[in-house]
Amino acid sequence: MSQDPAAISDRKRRVLELSRDYLMPARAAAWENLGVPLVIGRREGYRLWDIDGHELLDVHLNGGTYNLGHRNPELVEVLRQGLDELDVGNHHFPSEARVELAQKLAALTPAELHYSVFVPSGSEANDLAIRVARRATGRRKIVALEAAFHGRTALSAAAGQDDMARFFLADYPDEFVKVPFNDLDAMEQALRGGDVAGVLMETMPATYGFPVPDDDYLPGVKKLCERYGTIYIADEVQTGLGRTGHLWGIETWNVEPDVLVTGKGLSGGLYPMSAVVMTRHVGQWLTEQGWAYVSTFGGAELGCRVASRVLDMCSQPQVLANVRRLSERLTSGLEQLRQRHPFFTAVRQLGLVIGLQTASSLGGMQLSRALYQRGVWAMFSGFAPSVLQFKVGLLVDNAYCDLLLERLDAALSDVEKENA
Ligand SMILES: Cc1ncc(COP(=O)(O)O)c(C=O)c1O
Structure with missing residues (x-):
């Protein structure tokens, strides 16, 4: 079970402080302001764990760097x-x-x-x-x-x-x-x-x-x-x-x-x-x-x-076929969520290249934070922060997709409550 994403251990605090001091002061401040104090620790398949143990389904995948999973x-x-x-x-x-x-x-x-x-x-x-x-x-x-x-x-x-x-x-x-x-x-x-x-x-x-x-x-x-x-x-x-x-x-x-x-x-x-x-x-x-x-x-x-x-x-035909199958499963799952959540207005999709359009100008950012808290890492679009990039891995299974949609459902409700 994920631990509280808001709690910060001494180990993690040290990394965050050093990153502010030596590495990326402005970027560290931006993540802190967004409420995503992520320091990645263990990573396996399509999951990441913050060094404090918070589990995240990774649907950012560094833009597809981990298409085949972390440490395949x-x-x-x-x-x-x-x-x-x-x-x-x-x-x-x-x-x-x-x-x-x-x-x-x-x-x-x-x-x-x-x-x-x-x-x-x-x-x-x-x-x-x-x-x-x-x-x-x-x-x-x-x-x-x-x-x-x-x-x-x-x-x-x-x-x-x-x-x-x-x-x-x-x-x-x-x-x-x-x-x-x-x-x-x-x-x-x-x-x-x-x-x-x-x-x-x-x-x-x-x-x-x-x-x-x-x-x-x-x-x-x-x-x-x-x-x-x-x-x-x-x-x-x-x-x-x-x-x-x-x-x-x-x-x-x-x-x-x-x-x-x-x-x-x-x-x-x-x-x-x-x-x-x-x-x-x-x-x-x-x-x-x-x-x-x-x-x-x-x-x-x-x-x-x-x-x-x-x-x-x-290039294996079965991998490409799996992408098409997953993409259909996500199309229907996302459509159901869209109908229930007015904040979630449209899906942009070609296979597993997916963007979720929200109703507010910074909605993708809000959703990134809410998902982080619910155990998903997905990144908003830099030039269109109303949209969340949703880059699901090529080899994920049905159980992973269902869990992802469940967590997205909860995160959408969180944002809707926050905006009410
Ligand atoms: C479409 C596109 N082209 C090029 C790049 C640059 O790649 P790199 O970060 O490996 O230099 C990126 C990185 O995000 C990208 O998304």
Whole structure:
């Protein structure tokens, strides 16, 4: 049974104080204000325990990093065996682990995607994707959505929220053009000058609360890219690896990107790994200059071994079928809750990519706190705090889903009482 989430042990208080002193003063204060003084201790499968023992069903999963669960035993074993013979490897040379992963990605991504470059994080992957689009087109401009998150390196951040890029004086307003979501006219307007290198698109913008694009939107963006000679970059960091019921979210709309970026879950939550997968055309630079991009830890061999098994697991037909089955079960469970709770106004859903829309502007935050107290960790959307991201794991069972819905039901009642 969970212990009282409000009680704080000396051990936990020490971590919180040190985090305020040495690590993240503003972030520590924000969590304290929200009423979520979480310090993660044990973690197993789709559950976390605060170091004081408070149990949480994890439906944040770090944006899908733990799609296959925390410390998935099969992946832990792959990493353990890897440690008997490997380390990160030498970034100047190929290796069996690296080529195996690259070949697998070429086989499992849409048809024309061929070359892979490995980097430790999604931010670096998007940063590189922007550069390769520039190299392939000889143009500088990048078009991205107004409400998107692509990371926090200079280029990936410049493609996201303007004020965060400005924060470090790393905004490039002449080079990064922002357009509203789901608006093909605005996209055409941005591309029609013929000077845009790439369009960087989250398949469903996570930090904006997973709005589902209109059926013609992503195919329309791809067509416009073809018309104006622009590279389509699909940021599949959150929507890839089986979460939508397809291996890649973009397959839902049969769009074939020129570049696909994957990360988070590719690591199995155990060893950092992200990848930029490109067509031969976009990856032409790899044939021209062997050292244009090098990364000591990108393509670490231990991580390649884990990532390769992650791809095997996520692409299994029975895993994808389970995602679709779970998604239907959640659709009906969530609909029942929605009918009983006026605070819960709508569900945004594609497979297990789910956002819960609430009736109030900060409702997602309220619900995060209430769920935390009831034993669920789910995170509100940073750019749309009325929405709660609800990222259920790919391998959860029915009992887990039922318990999750039960706790959500209780948390919704708590918020409704609080707001009455
Ligand atoms: C859609 C998307 N792209 C890119 C990133 C950046 O990934 P990373 O934190 O590994 O740099 C994130 C991280 O949350 C993300 O959600």
